[in-house]
Amino acid sequence: MTSYHTLIQRIKRKPVQAARHVVQAGFTLFMLYVGWQFYRFYLHFESMGIEPYVERPAAVEGFLPISALVAVKAWISTGYFDMIHPAGLVLLLFFVTSGIFLKKTFCSWMCPVGTISEGLGRLSQKLFRKTFEPPKWLQYVLYPLKYLLLLFFIKGILIDMPGFVALQFLDSPYNRVSDVKMMLFFIDMSRTALKIILVLILLSMFVKNFWCRFLCPYGAMIGLGSLFRITGIKREPSSCINCDNCTRVCPQGIKVSDQGCVFTPECTACMQCVEACPIPSTLEMTIARKKVNKWVAPAVFFTAFFGVVGLAKLLGIWETAMTYEEFRELVPFAKEIGH
Structure with missing residues (x-):
């Protein structure tokens, strides 16, 4: 009973944080569901139709920021709106625009990686009673890293890549199954990748929000909106x-x-x-x-988010234009398809 009253008092004291944690958990569970549905979609084609068909969830394209950035380049250069991974492009444009008016609300309320990173920090706090804060000089070394990563992608894609090359990439077999290849990367992870992820998990436990603060180029791109x-x-x-x-x-x-x-x-x-x-x-x-009011940022963000997704669906720029037959031809051979 005491713990219940403590929880109620905490919610009354910090209602936005209580709501934020619920929303974070909800979106993380939703993305796990999306991942599971996409895996079942993949299994149907990988098994040559033996496993039952499941509709491909368009939300999986939120994990394809590089493809979306190439789509931005193609759209700016040629006016072509990518219909291979349109949801990825819509989401990238929305999140970057939201950064101008609402800061990195996406990062603190919706991003599953941010949620996991924050959760690891809280777990460490409970287990070890403290987290390590890097010395100032080290922070000055670490902070530019995510911006250097972002600069690498912006220069390589938005600045240096010709428009026709962007179009060729978007229409390539590699990009058409880039969502499948992304999933396979995590399912069949190399030892090197696994070691890197384990190191990042450990760092996130002992240094508050390590990935988000020092390495995430996606968050860095959204954060640039604060310069306004x-x-x-x-x-x-x-x-x-x-x-x-x-x-x-x-x-x-x-x-x-x-x-x-x-x-x-x-x-x-x-x-x-x-x-x-x-x-x-x-x-x-x-x-x-x-x-x-302190509720304005999340309220406006989610109203705009669901509005944009709904509008994209109405305009027919949310679901991929790829057909069942195209998936059947490409998905079983996704592992062999290269650049």
């Missing part, structure tokens, strides 16, 4: 008691207590700092320099 300085977390110095609660709870290691307004691309609009502040109205989200 439309959305921020404003601190009121006159009422601040310098308790540093905001800085301690920040999953990105931002020194919130030292800033007048947080505009950094690292901020994910998770609202942990806002709810950790003991003094009302000392930390608040601002959009276009106007203070808004």
Whole structure:
């Protein structure tokens, strides 16, 4: 009974965090379901029709950011909207645009990798009572890594790749089964890949949000929207008691207590700092320099997200244009198909 009352009090104290964790868990479970459905879709073709057919879930294309970036290049250069993996392109465009107005809300509310990373950090906190914060000099070395990775992809694809090459890639057998190849990578993982993932898991346990903070190029791309300085977390110095609660709870290691307004691309609009502040109205989200309720960012994000997905379905740019016959020809040989 005591633990129940403690839980209720915690939810009342931090309602946004309670909602965020429920949403994170829900989307992670949904993506596991998507993965399972896609595996069953693959098995149908891999077994030459022996296993029952299952509709391919378009949401799996959210895990194909490189293909989506090539599709952006083709769309900008030629006006061609990729219909091989259209959902991937729609999702990339939406998430990057959302970063301009709502910071990296995707990262703190929806991304399954971010959820797992955050969960590993909480597990470590329970087991070892603390997490390791890299020294300043090491953080300065680590922070640029994700931007260098992002620069590599932007230069290689958006800048250097000719439009006709982007079109050729999108129509290639490799791209047509890139979702299958991505799944097979995780099912039949090499020892090297497994070791790298295990290292990242360990690092995420001992360094808060290691992957998200230092290595994720997708999050880095979304975070660039913060450079427009439309959305921020404003601190009121006159009422601040310098308790540093905001800085301690920040999953990105931002020194919130030292800033007048947080505009950094690292901020994910998770609202942990806002709810950790003991003094009302000392930390608040601002959009276009106007203070808004702490529920605004997630409410607008998810309203826009479901609206965009619904519109994409109505416009016929959500489901792939690939036919059953094309899948039957390519999927069984996905392992052998190269660039």
